[in-house]
Structure formats: structure tokens, C-alpha cells
Amino acid sequence: MLRILLLALAWAAAGAACVRLCRAAVAAAPHQARRSTRPRDRELTLLEAAFLAGGPGRVMDVTLVTMHRRRALLLAHTGWATVVDAxxxxxxxxxxxxxIGPAGHQARTDAVRRAAGTADAVRAIAASLEEAGLAVPDTSRARSAAAVRQVRAAAFAVPVLTVAALALPGGGVPGSALLPWFALPLLLTLTALLIGRAEIRPYLGWASPEGRRLLAGLITTADGTERGRLTAIAVAGPDAIEDPLLRRALSSGRRERAATRAAHRGH
Structure with missing residues (x-):
């Protein structure tokens, strides 16, 4: 009886996860077709490109670098930002x-990046790109990511339930007779993951397929000018910054948070 219960749980987990994935794909599909009247004629601004490539955080990366290079802001490699010209x-x-505050005030660069990234101006950029069909709406991206996580969890849970069922007394029923019944929900979840790579993956990032096409065009036109260097940062992030100290200034806070999360997981 317990084996049947575990089998039912495996089927329920697989079925619910796959249904949720299908619903997320159906809900996200209209956003791919929703575009402006002439999307191929549109030229992305620097901040629009930054948003499509990395969201609000990337927009702030470009803004902070721009301010640093014109001496309005000092970004130290220690992870602090100082206002020079307000x-x-x-x-x-x-x-x-x-x-941060008026001239002379300091704040952690990563904290500034997160706080300013929620500004109305950033939300306006997002709304404009979503209206043009170039950005994936927050709700669609969150729904798609949650669906993929649930399918992955089901793909992990089914083998665990299988092992648990085989470890129980069979009451005269050999384990080999149960394996095909557990294999089916596992096959279902793995197939759903493969399908999700094609149907859902485009909606897990910030840019829609059309937005990614425009970004690809920007990569090929980036050059050694100041505008070209900022474009490279907008598309590729802080890794594209040539100055190692400035690159460290923008990434120090993120490295610290990653180390903290790793330490917490270790405990």
C-alpha cells in the first residue's frame, strides 16, 4: 500500500510540474509576438541595451561607470562610492x-546599485521595452522560472520516491514490476525539461528573442571609442571594463554576497 502511495506521489509531482510548465509557456508566448509597429527599425539607447542584457543592475553599472569617468563619482576598488560632483x-x-548623499558622502557601491536600480526611470525603461516587445515582463519571467524550478524538483523527487518504494517490503510484488511505473513520470519530467529549453528559456532572461537580436547587432558595432566601450559594458557587464580597479569596484559587493551565501550553505 505504501508503494502505491509513493507511486501516486511521483505521478502527482510530475504531472503538476509539467502542467505548470505548459501553462507558463502558453502565457509567455504572446509576448514574443507583441512588438512595436517597426521593431526592426528601432535603435536601442545605451541604457535600453543595458537593461535587455542585464536588467536594472546593468543599467546602474553603465550609469556608475559614466559618472566615474566624468569625475562626478569616485568608485574605489574597495567597494565604496564617493560623490564628487552632485x-x-x-x-x-x-x-x-x-x-549616496551630497558631495563628499560615501556609500557601498553595491548598495547604491541596488537602491538606484529601483528608481522610476529604470521602471520607465522596462515599461517602454516591454511595450515594444523587446523585454520580457517581470510576471512572465518569474512564472517561467518558477515552472522550470518545479519541474527540476519533480525530476529529483521521482528517483527519490522510487528508491524509497523499492526499499519497502513488497508484499510479494517484485521491485522490477514497479520500475516501469516510476520510470514513466521520470521520463515525463525529463522530456518537459528538454521542451522547456526551447519554449521557456527565451523568457527566463530580460530580453525577448527580438530584443536579443538587437543586442547581437550592438555587439558587432562596438568599437574602441568611449561610446563603444560603454556599449561593451552594457552588453557584457563589468567584465568588459578594461581598468581592473574599476572592474573590481563594481564587482566587489557581488563577490562578497556570493561568498556569504556559500558560507551559509556550508553551515
């Missing part, structure tokens, strides 16, 4: 200044 008309730069 006079700016750029809406995102004003968000950075508000997150």
Missing part, C-alpha cells in the same frame, strides 16, 4: 546621488 540633470544620476 550637480546633474540626468534622472538616473540623480537617483544615484540621492542613494
Amino acid at each position: 550637480d546633474t540633470d540626468h534622472v538616473l544620476e540623480r537617483s544615484v546621488i540621492r542613494a
